[in-house]
Amino acid sequence: MIDKPSSSFSLENSDCVYADYNATAPISENVKKRVFEVLSKQTLNPSSLHRKGQETRKILQDARDIVHSTIGIPNDKEIVFTSGATEANNLIMRGIKGYQHVISAIEHPSILNSAYKPHIIPVNPEGVVDLSELEQILSKLEGNRAIVSVMMANNETGVIQPIKAIVEIAHKFGAICHTDAAQSVGKIEVNMEDLGVDLLTLSAHKFGGIAGSGVLVFDKKLMIEPIIVGGGQEKGLRGGTENIVAIAGLSAALQDIPDLLSKIDEIWGLRDQLECELLNLVSDIKIFGKASKRLPNTSFIYMPRVKSDVQLMNFDLDNIAVSNGSACSSGKVELSHVLLAMGATKEQAECSIRISIGPGTKSRDIKKIVDCWYNVYKRSTVI
Structure with a gap:
Protein backbone atom coordinates (compact mmCIF):
# COMPACT_ATOMS: atom_id res chain seq x y z
CA MET A 1 0.00 0.00 0.00
CA SER A 28 -12.95 4.36 -0.96
CA GLU A 29 -12.39 1.96 1.92
CA ASN A 30 -15.72 3.03 3.43
CA VAL A 31 -17.48 2.15 0.18
CA LYS A 32 -15.81 -1.27 0.05
CA LYS A 33 -16.88 -1.97 3.62
CA ARG A 34 -20.47 -0.89 2.96
CA VAL A 35 -20.70 -2.88 -0.27
CA PHE A 36 -19.53 -6.06 1.48
CA GLU A 37 -22.08 -5.47 4.26
CA VAL A 38 -24.90 -5.17 1.74
CA LEU A 39 -23.70 -8.13 -0.32
CA SER A 40 -23.81 -10.29 2.80
CA LYS A 41 -27.59 -9.85 2.89
CA GLN A 42 -27.78 -11.93 -0.32
CA THR A 43 -31.40 -11.08 -1.24
CA LEU A 44 -31.78 -7.48 -2.35
CA ASN A 45 -35.09 -6.56 -3.96
CA PRO A 46 -36.71 -3.48 -2.37
CA SER A 47 -40.00 -4.16 -4.16
CA SER A 48 -40.58 -7.41 -2.24
CA LEU A 49 -43.19 -7.12 0.51
CA HIS A 50 -41.61 -9.58 2.95
CA ARG A 51 -39.19 -8.61 5.71
CA LYS A 52 -36.07 -9.08 3.56
CA GLY A 53 -37.56 -6.81 0.93
CA GLN A 54 -38.42 -4.14 3.46
CA GLU A 55 -34.91 -4.27 4.93
CA THR A 56 -33.61 -3.64 1.42
CA ARG A 57 -36.09 -0.79 0.92
CA LYS A 58 -34.66 0.86 4.03
CA ILE A 59 -31.17 0.75 2.45
CA LEU A 60 -32.64 2.51 -0.57
CA GLN A 61 -34.45 5.14 1.48
CA ASP A 62 -31.43 5.78 3.69
CA ALA A 63 -29.35 6.37 0.55
CA ARG A 64 -31.97 8.80 -0.74
CA ASP A 65 -31.86 10.70 2.54
CA ILE A 66 -28.06 10.91 2.41
CA VAL A 67 -28.16 12.29 -1.15
CA HIS A 68 -30.77 14.82 -0.02
CA SER A 69 -28.74 16.12 2.90
CA THR A 70 -25.26 15.96 1.35
CA ILE A 71 -26.07 17.80 -1.88
CA GLY A 72 -28.43 20.30 -0.26
CA ILE A 73 -31.51 19.27 -2.19
CA PRO A 74 -34.62 21.45 -1.68
CA ASN A 75 -37.87 19.81 -0.57
CA ASP A 76 -39.56 20.48 -3.92
CA LYS A 77 -37.13 18.13 -5.70
CA GLU A 78 -37.29 14.39 -6.36
CA ILE A 79 -34.38 11.93 -6.35
CA VAL A 80 -34.14 9.06 -8.83
CA PHE A 81 -31.29 6.55 -8.87
CA THR A 82 -29.84 5.68 -12.28
CA SER A 83 -26.88 3.71 -13.60
CA GLY A 84 -24.79 6.89 -13.71
CA ALA A 85 -24.75 10.48 -14.91
CA THR A 86 -24.89 9.35 -18.54
CA GLU A 87 -28.28 7.71 -18.08
CA ALA A 88 -29.50 10.59 -15.91
CA ASN A 89 -28.48 13.10 -18.59
CA ASN A 90 -30.20 11.06 -21.28
CA LEU A 91 -33.34 10.92 -19.16
CA ILE A 92 -33.41 14.72 -19.06
CA MET A 93 -32.70 15.29 -22.74
CA ARG A 94 -34.99 12.52 -24.01
CA GLY A 95 -37.58 12.21 -21.28
CA ILE A 96 -38.67 15.85 -20.96
CA LYS A 97 -40.75 16.49 -24.05
CA GLY A 98 -41.56 19.70 -25.86
CA TYR A 99 -38.53 21.73 -24.78
CA GLN A 100 -35.86 23.43 -26.87
CA HIS A 101 -32.38 22.30 -25.84
CA VAL A 102 -29.78 24.97 -25.06
CA ILE A 103 -26.40 23.47 -24.15
CA SER A 104 -22.80 24.60 -23.93
CA ALA A 105 -20.22 23.67 -26.55
CA ILE A 106 -18.16 21.79 -23.93
CA GLU A 107 -20.79 19.43 -22.50
CA HIS A 108 -20.14 15.74 -21.87
CA PRO A 109 -21.10 13.50 -24.84
CA SER A 110 -24.07 12.19 -22.83
CA ILE A 111 -25.60 15.66 -23.23
CA LEU A 112 -24.19 16.53 -26.66
CA ASN A 113 -25.36 13.27 -28.20
CA SER A 114 -28.77 13.08 -26.55
CA ALA A 115 -29.87 16.69 -27.07
CA TYR A 116 -32.25 17.27 -30.01
CA LYS A 117 -31.22 20.02 -32.45
CA PRO A 118 -29.52 21.92 -29.62
CA HIS A 119 -28.75 25.62 -29.56
CA ILE A 120 -25.05 25.79 -28.68
CA ILE A 121 -23.68 28.33 -26.20
CA PRO A 122 -20.05 29.12 -27.13
CA VAL A 123 -17.27 29.43 -24.59
CA ASN A 124 -14.44 31.94 -24.40
CA PRO A 125 -10.76 30.95 -24.85
CA GLU A 126 -10.56 30.20 -21.12
CA GLY A 127 -13.45 27.73 -21.34
CA VAL A 128 -16.21 29.76 -19.66
CA VAL A 129 -19.65 29.96 -21.28
CA ASP A 130 -20.57 33.24 -22.93
CA LEU A 131 -23.44 34.60 -20.84
CA SER A 132 -24.37 37.26 -23.37
CA GLU A 133 -24.71 34.58 -26.05
CA LEU A 134 -26.91 32.53 -23.72
CA GLU A 135 -29.12 35.56 -23.20
CA GLN A 136 -29.37 36.15 -26.95
CA ILE A 137 -30.30 32.51 -27.61
CA LEU A 138 -33.01 32.55 -24.96
CA SER A 139 -34.38 35.91 -26.11
CA LYS A 140 -34.87 34.43 -29.61
CA LEU A 141 -36.60 31.40 -28.09
CA GLU A 142 -38.91 33.45 -25.88
CA GLY A 143 -42.36 31.94 -26.06
CA ASN A 144 -40.87 28.44 -26.41
CA ARG A 145 -40.16 26.16 -23.49
CA ALA A 146 -36.42 25.59 -23.08
CA ILE A 147 -33.96 23.54 -21.03
CA VAL A 148 -30.53 25.08 -20.45
CA SER A 149 -27.89 22.45 -19.64
CA VAL A 150 -24.41 23.56 -18.59
CA MET A 151 -22.01 21.32 -16.65
CA MET A 152 -20.85 22.62 -13.29
CA ALA A 153 -17.19 21.85 -14.03
CA ASN A 154 -15.65 20.52 -17.20
CA ASN A 155 -14.29 16.99 -17.11
CA GLU A 156 -11.30 17.82 -19.35
CA THR A 157 -10.11 21.28 -18.31
CA GLY A 158 -11.68 21.47 -14.85
CA VAL A 159 -13.07 24.94 -15.66
CA ILE A 160 -15.94 25.80 -13.30
CA GLN A 161 -18.95 27.46 -14.88
CA PRO A 162 -20.93 30.40 -13.40
CA ILE A 163 -23.98 28.27 -12.72
CA LYS A 164 -25.78 30.81 -10.52
CA ALA A 165 -25.56 33.44 -13.26
CA ILE A 166 -26.69 30.90 -15.85
CA VAL A 167 -29.69 29.97 -13.69
CA GLU A 168 -30.61 33.64 -13.26
CA ILE A 169 -30.60 34.20 -17.03
CA ALA A 170 -32.47 30.96 -17.73
CA HIS A 171 -35.20 31.73 -15.22
CA LYS A 172 -35.52 35.30 -16.48
CA PHE A 173 -36.64 33.87 -19.81
CA GLY A 174 -38.81 31.15 -18.26
CA ALA A 175 -36.38 28.35 -19.06
CA ILE A 176 -35.46 25.50 -16.72
CA CYS A 177 -31.82 24.83 -15.89
CA HIS A 178 -29.83 21.61 -15.49
CA THR A 179 -26.25 21.12 -14.38
CA ASP A 180 -24.19 17.96 -14.70
CA ALA A 181 -22.28 17.93 -11.42
CA ALA A 182 -20.50 14.61 -12.01
CA GLN A 183 -17.01 16.13 -11.89
CA SER A 184 -17.77 18.58 -9.09
CA VAL A 185 -19.02 16.39 -6.24
CA GLY A 186 -16.14 15.64 -3.87
CA LYS A 187 -13.86 18.23 -5.46
CA ILE A 188 -15.72 21.46 -4.66
CA GLU A 189 -18.79 22.38 -2.63
CA VAL A 190 -22.02 21.35 -4.34
CA ASN A 191 -25.32 22.60 -2.93
CA MET A 192 -28.31 22.36 -5.23
CA GLU A 193 -30.43 24.86 -3.33
CA ASP A 194 -27.62 27.42 -3.41
CA LEU A 195 -27.05 26.89 -7.14
CA GLY A 196 -30.76 27.29 -7.87
CA VAL A 197 -30.86 24.70 -10.67
CA ASP A 198 -34.02 22.77 -11.48
CA LEU A 199 -32.20 19.53 -12.32
CA LEU A 200 -28.86 18.07 -11.24
CA THR A 201 -27.05 14.85 -12.11
CA LEU A 202 -24.08 13.06 -10.54
CA SER A 203 -22.17 9.79 -10.76
CA ALA A 204 -20.87 7.73 -7.82
CA HIS A 205 -17.60 6.50 -9.32
CA LYS A 206 -16.31 10.05 -9.74
CA PHE A 207 -16.02 10.50 -5.96
CA GLY A 208 -15.14 7.07 -4.58
CA GLY A 209 -18.24 4.99 -5.27
CA ILE A 210 -18.49 2.12 -7.72
CA ALA A 211 -19.55 2.43 -11.33
CA GLY A 212 -23.21 1.63 -11.94
CA SER A 213 -24.90 4.22 -9.77
CA GLY A 214 -25.87 7.81 -10.40
CA VAL A 215 -28.54 10.30 -9.43
CA LEU A 216 -31.02 12.53 -11.19
CA VAL A 217 -32.55 15.26 -9.05
CA PHE A 218 -35.46 17.12 -10.62
CA ASP A 219 -38.24 19.54 -9.83
CA LYS A 220 -41.44 17.72 -8.85
CA LYS A 221 -43.45 19.92 -11.23
CA LEU A 222 -41.61 18.58 -14.28
CA MET A 223 -43.19 15.82 -16.34
CA ILE A 224 -40.56 13.27 -17.36
CA GLU A 225 -41.22 10.20 -19.48
CA PRO A 226 -39.09 7.13 -18.73
CA ILE A 227 -36.59 5.93 -21.29
CA ILE A 228 -36.33 2.55 -19.50
CA VAL A 229 -39.78 1.11 -18.88
CA GLY A 230 -40.57 -1.82 -16.64
CA GLY A 231 -42.16 -2.41 -13.27
CA GLY A 232 -42.52 1.21 -12.21
CA GLN A 233 -39.48 1.44 -9.92
CA GLU A 234 -37.94 4.81 -9.06
CA LYS A 235 -41.22 6.73 -9.28
CA GLY A 236 -41.94 5.13 -12.64
CA LEU A 237 -38.92 6.80 -14.25
CA ARG A 238 -36.46 3.93 -14.23
CA GLY A 239 -37.84 0.41 -14.64
CA GLY A 240 -35.92 -2.55 -13.26
CA THR A 241 -34.85 -3.70 -9.83
CA GLU A 242 -32.60 -1.08 -8.27
CA ASN A 243 -28.86 -1.79 -8.04
CA ILE A 244 -28.85 -1.78 -4.25
CA VAL A 245 -25.17 -2.66 -3.93
CA ALA A 246 -24.04 0.26 -6.09
CA ILE A 247 -26.57 2.62 -4.49
CA ALA A 248 -25.35 1.69 -1.01
CA GLY A 249 -21.82 2.37 -2.25
CA LEU A 250 -22.94 5.76 -3.55
CA SER A 251 -24.38 6.73 -0.18
CA ALA A 252 -21.18 5.63 1.59
CA ALA A 253 -19.12 7.67 -0.87
CA LEU A 254 -21.27 10.72 -0.19
CA GLN A 255 -20.54 10.32 3.51
CA ASP A 256 -16.83 10.68 2.61
CA ILE A 257 -17.46 14.11 1.06
CA PRO A 258 -16.51 16.20 4.13
CA ASP A 259 -13.19 14.36 4.31
CA LEU A 260 -12.60 14.85 0.58
Whole structure:
Protein backbone atom coordinates (compact mmCIF):
# COMPACT_ATOMS: atom_id res chain seq x y z
CA MET A 1 0.00 0.00 0.00
CA ILE A 2 1.14 3.57 -0.62
CA ASP A 3 1.33 5.97 2.29
CA LYS A 4 -2.30 6.35 3.20
CA PRO A 5 -3.67 9.86 3.70
CA SER A 6 -6.13 10.59 6.46
CA SER A 7 -8.95 10.17 3.94
CA SER A 8 -10.30 6.70 3.26
CA PHE A 9 -8.69 6.43 -0.18
CA SER A 10 -5.71 4.30 -1.09
CA LEU A 11 -4.14 2.58 -4.07
CA GLU A 12 -2.75 -0.92 -3.77
CA ASN A 13 0.23 -0.65 -6.15
CA SER A 14 2.85 1.53 -4.52
CA ASP A 15 4.76 1.82 -7.81
CA CYS A 16 1.79 3.29 -9.65
CA VAL A 17 1.09 7.01 -9.73
CA TYR A 18 -2.62 7.44 -10.35
CA ALA A 19 -3.40 10.80 -11.95
CA ASP A 20 -6.67 10.03 -13.72
CA TYR A 21 -9.19 10.85 -10.99
CA ASN A 22 -11.52 12.58 -13.45
CA ALA A 23 -11.96 9.30 -15.31
CA THR A 24 -12.77 7.45 -12.11
CA ALA A 25 -11.76 7.87 -8.49
CA PRO A 26 -10.32 4.96 -6.49
CA ILE A 27 -13.04 3.16 -4.56
CA SER A 28 -12.95 4.36 -0.96
CA GLU A 29 -12.39 1.96 1.92
CA ASN A 30 -15.72 3.03 3.43
CA VAL A 31 -17.48 2.15 0.18
CA LYS A 32 -15.81 -1.27 0.05
CA LYS A 33 -16.88 -1.97 3.62
CA ARG A 34 -20.47 -0.89 2.96
CA VAL A 35 -20.70 -2.88 -0.27
CA PHE A 36 -19.53 -6.06 1.48
CA GLU A 37 -22.08 -5.47 4.26
CA VAL A 38 -24.90 -5.17 1.74
CA LEU A 39 -23.70 -8.13 -0.32
CA SER A 40 -23.81 -10.29 2.80
CA LYS A 41 -27.59 -9.85 2.89
CA GLN A 42 -27.78 -11.93 -0.32
CA THR A 43 -31.40 -11.08 -1.24
CA LEU A 44 -31.78 -7.48 -2.35
CA ASN A 45 -35.09 -6.56 -3.96
CA PRO A 46 -36.71 -3.48 -2.37
CA SER A 47 -40.00 -4.16 -4.16
CA SER A 48 -40.58 -7.41 -2.24
CA LEU A 49 -43.19 -7.12 0.51
CA HIS A 50 -41.61 -9.58 2.95
CA ARG A 51 -39.19 -8.61 5.71
CA LYS A 52 -36.07 -9.08 3.56
CA GLY A 53 -37.56 -6.81 0.93
CA GLN A 54 -38.42 -4.14 3.46
CA GLU A 55 -34.91 -4.27 4.93
CA THR A 56 -33.61 -3.64 1.42
CA ARG A 57 -36.09 -0.79 0.92
CA LYS A 58 -34.66 0.86 4.03
CA ILE A 59 -31.17 0.75 2.45
CA LEU A 60 -32.64 2.51 -0.57
CA GLN A 61 -34.45 5.14 1.48
CA ASP A 62 -31.43 5.78 3.69
CA ALA A 63 -29.35 6.37 0.55
CA ARG A 64 -31.97 8.80 -0.74
CA ASP A 65 -31.86 10.70 2.54
CA ILE A 66 -28.06 10.91 2.41
CA VAL A 67 -28.16 12.29 -1.15
CA HIS A 68 -30.77 14.82 -0.02
CA SER A 69 -28.74 16.12 2.90
CA THR A 70 -25.26 15.96 1.35
CA ILE A 71 -26.07 17.80 -1.88
CA GLY A 72 -28.43 20.30 -0.26
CA ILE A 73 -31.51 19.27 -2.19
CA PRO A 74 -34.62 21.45 -1.68
CA ASN A 75 -37.87 19.81 -0.57
CA ASP A 76 -39.56 20.48 -3.92
CA LYS A 77 -37.13 18.13 -5.70
CA GLU A 78 -37.29 14.39 -6.36
CA ILE A 79 -34.38 11.93 -6.35
CA VAL A 80 -34.14 9.06 -8.83
CA PHE A 81 -31.29 6.55 -8.87
CA THR A 82 -29.84 5.68 -12.28
CA SER A 83 -26.88 3.71 -13.60
CA GLY A 84 -24.79 6.89 -13.71
CA ALA A 85 -24.75 10.48 -14.91
CA THR A 86 -24.89 9.35 -18.54
CA GLU A 87 -28.28 7.71 -18.08
CA ALA A 88 -29.50 10.59 -15.91
CA ASN A 89 -28.48 13.10 -18.59
CA ASN A 90 -30.20 11.06 -21.28
CA LEU A 91 -33.34 10.92 -19.16
CA ILE A 92 -33.41 14.72 -19.06
CA MET A 93 -32.70 15.29 -22.74
CA ARG A 94 -34.99 12.52 -24.01
CA GLY A 95 -37.58 12.21 -21.28
CA ILE A 96 -38.67 15.85 -20.96
CA LYS A 97 -40.75 16.49 -24.05
CA GLY A 98 -41.56 19.70 -25.86
CA TYR A 99 -38.53 21.73 -24.78
CA GLN A 100 -35.86 23.43 -26.87
CA HIS A 101 -32.38 22.30 -25.84
CA VAL A 102 -29.78 24.97 -25.06
CA ILE A 103 -26.40 23.47 -24.15
CA SER A 104 -22.80 24.60 -23.93
CA ALA A 105 -20.22 23.67 -26.55
CA ILE A 106 -18.16 21.79 -23.93
CA GLU A 107 -20.79 19.43 -22.50
CA HIS A 108 -20.14 15.74 -21.87
CA PRO A 109 -21.10 13.50 -24.84
CA SER A 110 -24.07 12.19 -22.83
CA ILE A 111 -25.60 15.66 -23.23
CA LEU A 112 -24.19 16.53 -26.66
CA ASN A 113 -25.36 13.27 -28.20
CA SER A 114 -28.77 13.08 -26.55
CA ALA A 115 -29.87 16.69 -27.07
CA TYR A 116 -32.25 17.27 -30.01
CA LYS A 117 -31.22 20.02 -32.45
CA PRO A 118 -29.52 21.92 -29.62
CA HIS A 119 -28.75 25.62 -29.56
CA ILE A 120 -25.05 25.79 -28.68
CA ILE A 121 -23.68 28.33 -26.20
CA PRO A 122 -20.05 29.12 -27.13
CA VAL A 123 -17.27 29.43 -24.59
CA ASN A 124 -14.44 31.94 -24.40
CA PRO A 125 -10.76 30.95 -24.85
CA GLU A 126 -10.56 30.20 -21.12
CA GLY A 127 -13.45 27.73 -21.34
CA VAL A 128 -16.21 29.76 -19.66
CA VAL A 129 -19.65 29.96 -21.28
CA ASP A 130 -20.57 33.24 -22.93
CA LEU A 131 -23.44 34.60 -20.84
CA SER A 132 -24.37 37.26 -23.37
CA GLU A 133 -24.71 34.58 -26.05
CA LEU A 134 -26.91 32.53 -23.72
CA GLU A 135 -29.12 35.56 -23.20
CA GLN A 136 -29.37 36.15 -26.95
CA ILE A 137 -30.30 32.51 -27.61
CA LEU A 138 -33.01 32.55 -24.96
CA SER A 139 -34.38 35.91 -26.11
CA LYS A 140 -34.87 34.43 -29.61
CA LEU A 141 -36.60 31.40 -28.09
CA GLU A 142 -38.91 33.45 -25.88
CA GLY A 143 -42.36 31.94 -26.06
CA ASN A 144 -40.87 28.44 -26.41
CA ARG A 145 -40.16 26.16 -23.49
CA ALA A 146 -36.42 25.59 -23.08
CA ILE A 147 -33.96 23.54 -21.03
CA VAL A 148 -30.53 25.08 -20.45
CA SER A 149 -27.89 22.45 -19.64
CA VAL A 150 -24.41 23.56 -18.59
CA MET A 151 -22.01 21.32 -16.65
CA MET A 152 -20.85 22.62 -13.29
CA ALA A 153 -17.19 21.85 -14.03
CA ASN A 154 -15.65 20.52 -17.20
CA ASN A 155 -14.29 16.99 -17.11
CA GLU A 156 -11.30 17.82 -19.35
CA THR A 157 -10.11 21.28 -18.31
CA GLY A 158 -11.68 21.47 -14.85
CA VAL A 159 -13.07 24.94 -15.66
CA ILE A 160 -15.94 25.80 -13.30
CA GLN A 161 -18.95 27.46 -14.88
CA PRO A 162 -20.93 30.40 -13.40
CA ILE A 163 -23.98 28.27 -12.72
CA LYS A 164 -25.78 30.81 -10.52
CA ALA A 165 -25.56 33.44 -13.26
CA ILE A 166 -26.69 30.90 -15.85
CA VAL A 167 -29.69 29.97 -13.69
CA GLU A 168 -30.61 33.64 -13.26
CA ILE A 169 -30.60 34.20 -17.03
CA ALA A 170 -32.47 30.96 -17.73
CA HIS A 171 -35.20 31.73 -15.22
CA LYS A 172 -35.52 35.30 -16.48
CA PHE A 173 -36.64 33.87 -19.81
CA GLY A 174 -38.81 31.15 -18.26
CA ALA A 175 -36.38 28.35 -19.06
CA ILE A 176 -35.46 25.50 -16.72
CA CYS A 177 -31.82 24.83 -15.89
CA HIS A 178 -29.83 21.61 -15.49
CA THR A 179 -26.25 21.12 -14.38
CA ASP A 180 -24.19 17.96 -14.70
CA ALA A 181 -22.28 17.93 -11.42
CA ALA A 182 -20.50 14.61 -12.01
CA GLN A 183 -17.01 16.13 -11.89
CA SER A 184 -17.77 18.58 -9.09
CA VAL A 185 -19.02 16.39 -6.24
CA GLY A 186 -16.14 15.64 -3.87
CA LYS A 187 -13.86 18.23 -5.46
CA ILE A 188 -15.72 21.46 -4.66
CA GLU A 189 -18.79 22.38 -2.63
CA VAL A 190 -22.02 21.35 -4.34
CA ASN A 191 -25.32 22.60 -2.93
CA MET A 192 -28.31 22.36 -5.23
CA GLU A 193 -30.43 24.86 -3.33
CA ASP A 194 -27.62 27.42 -3.41
CA LEU A 195 -27.05 26.89 -7.14
CA GLY A 196 -30.76 27.29 -7.87
CA VAL A 197 -30.86 24.70 -10.67
CA ASP A 198 -34.02 22.77 -11.48
CA LEU A 199 -32.20 19.53 -12.32
CA LEU A 200 -28.86 18.07 -11.24
CA THR A 201 -27.05 14.85 -12.11
CA LEU A 202 -24.08 13.06 -10.54
CA SER A 203 -22.17 9.79 -10.76
CA ALA A 204 -20.87 7.73 -7.82
CA HIS A 205 -17.60 6.50 -9.32
CA LYS A 206 -16.31 10.05 -9.74
CA PHE A 207 -16.02 10.50 -5.96
CA GLY A 208 -15.14 7.07 -4.58
CA GLY A 209 -18.24 4.99 -5.27
CA ILE A 210 -18.49 2.12 -7.72
CA ALA A 211 -19.55 2.43 -11.33
CA GLY A 212 -23.21 1.63 -11.94
CA SER A 213 -24.90 4.22 -9.77
CA GLY A 214 -25.87 7.81 -10.40
CA VAL A 215 -28.54 10.30 -9.43
CA LEU A 216 -31.02 12.53 -11.19
CA VAL A 217 -32.55 15.26 -9.05
CA PHE A 218 -35.46 17.12 -10.62
CA ASP A 219 -38.24 19.54 -9.83
CA LYS A 220 -41.44 17.72 -8.85
CA LYS A 221 -43.45 19.92 -11.23
CA LEU A 222 -41.61 18.58 -14.28
CA MET A 223 -43.19 15.82 -16.34
CA ILE A 224 -40.56 13.27 -17.36
CA GLU A 225 -41.22 10.20 -19.48
CA PRO A 226 -39.09 7.13 -18.73
CA ILE A 227 -36.59 5.93 -21.29
CA ILE A 228 -36.33 2.55 -19.50
CA VAL A 229 -39.78 1.11 -18.88
CA GLY A 230 -40.57 -1.82 -16.64
CA GLY A 231 -42.16 -2.41 -13.27
CA GLY A 232 -42.52 1.21 -12.21
CA GLN A 233 -39.48 1.44 -9.92
CA GLU A 234 -37.94 4.81 -9.06
CA LYS A 235 -41.22 6.73 -9.28
CA GLY A 236 -41.94 5.13 -12.64
CA LEU A 237 -38.92 6.80 -14.25
CA ARG A 238 -36.46 3.93 -14.23
CA GLY A 239 -37.84 0.41 -14.64
CA GLY A 240 -35.92 -2.55 -13.26
CA THR A 241 -34.85 -3.70 -9.83
CA GLU A 242 -32.60 -1.08 -8.27
CA ASN A 243 -28.86 -1.79 -8.04
CA ILE A 244 -28.85 -1.78 -4.25
CA VAL A 245 -25.17 -2.66 -3.93
CA ALA A 246 -24.04 0.26 -6.09
CA ILE A 247 -26.57 2.62 -4.49
CA ALA A 248 -25.35 1.69 -1.01
CA GLY A 249 -21.82 2.37 -2.25
CA LEU A 250 -22.94 5.76 -3.55
CA SER A 251 -24.38 6.73 -0.18
CA ALA A 252 -21.18 5.63 1.59
CA ALA A 253 -19.12 7.67 -0.87
CA LEU A 254 -21.27 10.72 -0.19
CA GLN A 255 -20.54 10.32 3.51
CA ASP A 256 -16.83 10.68 2.61
CA ILE A 257 -17.46 14.11 1.06
CA PRO A 258 -16.51 16.20 4.13
CA ASP A 259 -13.19 14.36 4.31
CA LEU A 260 -12.60 14.85 0.58
CA LEU A 261 -13.36 18.56 0.77
CA SER A 262 -10.95 18.95 3.69
CA LYS A 263 -8.15 17.94 1.26
CA ILE A 264 -8.92 20.64 -1.32
CA ASP A 265 -6.14 23.03 -0.30
CA GLU A 266 -3.55 20.25 -0.25
CA ILE A 267 -4.59 18.99 -3.69
CA TRP A 268 -4.68 22.54 -5.02
CA GLY A 269 -1.12 23.07 -3.82
CA LEU A 270 0.09 19.91 -5.53
CA ARG A 271 -1.65 20.86 -8.78
CA ASP A 272 -0.06 24.31 -8.68
CA GLN A 273 3.33 22.73 -7.94
CA LEU A 274 2.94 20.53 -11.01
CA GLU A 275 2.01 23.41 -13.29
CA CYS A 276 4.67 25.76 -11.94
CA GLU A 277 7.46 23.20 -12.41
CA LEU A 278 6.37 22.37 -15.97
CA LEU A 279 6.12 26.04 -16.93
CA ASN A 280 9.61 26.62 -15.53
CA LEU A 281 10.96 23.75 -17.63
CA VAL A 282 9.22 24.59 -20.91
CA SER A 283 7.91 28.09 -21.42
CA ASP A 284 5.80 27.45 -24.53
CA ILE A 285 3.48 24.86 -23.04
CA LYS A 286 -0.17 25.79 -22.53
CA ILE A 287 -2.42 24.95 -19.60
CA PHE A 288 -6.00 25.23 -20.80
CA GLY A 289 -8.34 27.29 -18.64
CA LYS A 290 -5.49 28.38 -16.37
CA ALA A 291 -6.89 31.90 -16.02
CA SER A 292 -10.33 30.58 -15.06
CA LYS A 293 -11.65 29.21 -11.82
CA ARG A 294 -10.94 25.49 -12.03
CA LEU A 295 -11.33 22.28 -10.09
CA PRO A 296 -8.37 22.08 -7.69
CA ASN A 297 -7.15 18.77 -9.11
CA THR A 298 -7.22 19.21 -12.89
CA SER A 299 -4.62 20.27 -15.48
CA PHE A 300 -5.06 19.90 -19.25
CA ILE A 301 -1.57 20.51 -20.64
CA TYR A 302 -0.28 21.02 -24.16
CA MET A 303 3.19 19.56 -24.85
CA PRO A 304 4.53 21.24 -27.99
CA ARG A 305 4.90 18.93 -31.01
CA VAL A 306 4.40 15.68 -29.07
CA LYS A 307 1.21 13.77 -29.81
CA SER A 308 -0.93 12.78 -26.84
CA ASP A 309 -0.78 9.06 -27.68
CA VAL A 310 3.03 9.21 -27.52
CA GLN A 311 2.81 10.94 -24.16
CA LEU A 312 0.29 8.42 -22.81
CA MET A 313 2.38 5.45 -23.91
CA ASN A 314 5.46 6.82 -22.17
CA PHE A 315 3.57 7.69 -19.01
CA ASP A 316 2.10 4.20 -18.95
CA LEU A 317 5.55 2.64 -19.36
CA ASP A 318 6.61 4.71 -16.36
CA ASN A 319 3.60 3.37 -14.42
CA ILE A 320 1.78 6.69 -14.36
CA ALA A 321 -1.91 6.81 -15.22
CA VAL A 322 -3.02 9.96 -17.06
CA SER A 323 -5.51 10.63 -19.85
CA ASN A 324 -5.82 12.43 -23.16
CA GLY A 325 -9.26 13.56 -21.96
CA SER A 326 -11.06 12.34 -25.06
CA ALA A 327 -11.45 8.90 -26.61
CA CYS A 328 -14.39 7.29 -28.37
CA SER A 329 -15.70 3.84 -27.54
CA SER A 330 -13.64 2.17 -30.27
CA GLY A 331 -10.44 3.34 -28.60
CA LYS A 332 -9.59 5.70 -31.47
CA VAL A 333 -8.22 8.98 -30.17
CA GLU A 334 -10.29 11.96 -31.27
CA LEU A 335 -9.58 15.66 -31.02
CA SER A 336 -11.08 17.18 -27.90
CA HIS A 337 -14.27 19.06 -28.73
CA VAL A 338 -13.67 21.01 -25.53
CA LEU A 339 -10.28 22.34 -26.64
CA LEU A 340 -11.56 23.11 -30.14
CA ALA A 341 -14.49 25.03 -28.66
CA MET A 342 -11.96 27.07 -26.68
CA GLY A 343 -10.13 27.99 -29.88
CA ALA A 344 -7.21 25.58 -29.56
CA THR A 345 -5.36 24.72 -32.75
CA LYS A 346 -5.51 21.22 -34.22
CA GLU A 347 -1.89 20.69 -33.15
CA GLN A 348 -2.64 21.77 -29.59
CA ALA A 349 -5.65 19.44 -29.44
CA GLU A 350 -3.51 16.56 -30.74
CA CYS A 351 -0.72 17.16 -28.23
CA SER A 352 -2.50 17.65 -24.89
CA ILE A 353 -3.07 15.37 -21.93
CA ARG A 354 -5.16 15.65 -18.79
CA ILE A 355 -3.58 15.14 -15.40
CA SER A 356 -6.15 14.85 -12.62
CA ILE A 357 -4.91 14.15 -9.10
CA GLY A 358 -6.72 13.42 -5.85
CA PRO A 359 -6.54 12.66 -2.13
CA GLY A 360 -4.05 9.83 -2.64
CA THR A 361 -1.54 12.03 -4.50
CA LYS A 362 1.78 12.84 -2.80
CA SER A 363 4.46 15.42 -3.54
CA ARG A 364 6.75 12.63 -4.72
CA ASP A 365 4.07 11.64 -7.25
CA ILE A 366 4.11 15.16 -8.68
CA LYS A 367 7.90 14.93 -9.01
CA LYS A 368 7.60 11.64 -10.88
CA ILE A 369 4.95 13.09 -13.21
CA VAL A 370 7.09 16.18 -13.91
CA ASP A 371 10.21 14.11 -14.53
CA CYS A 372 8.38 11.76 -16.90
CA TRP A 373 6.70 14.64 -18.75
CA TYR A 374 10.01 16.47 -19.26
CA ASN A 375 11.86 13.33 -20.33
CA VAL A 376 9.19 12.60 -22.94
CA TYR A 377 9.40 16.19 -24.15
CA LYS A 378 13.20 16.14 -24.45
CA ARG A 379 13.30 12.77 -26.24
CA SER A 380 10.50 13.60 -28.63
CA THR A 381 11.54 17.12 -29.60
CA VAL A 382 15.26 16.52 -30.25
CA ILE A 383 16.11 17.78 -33.72
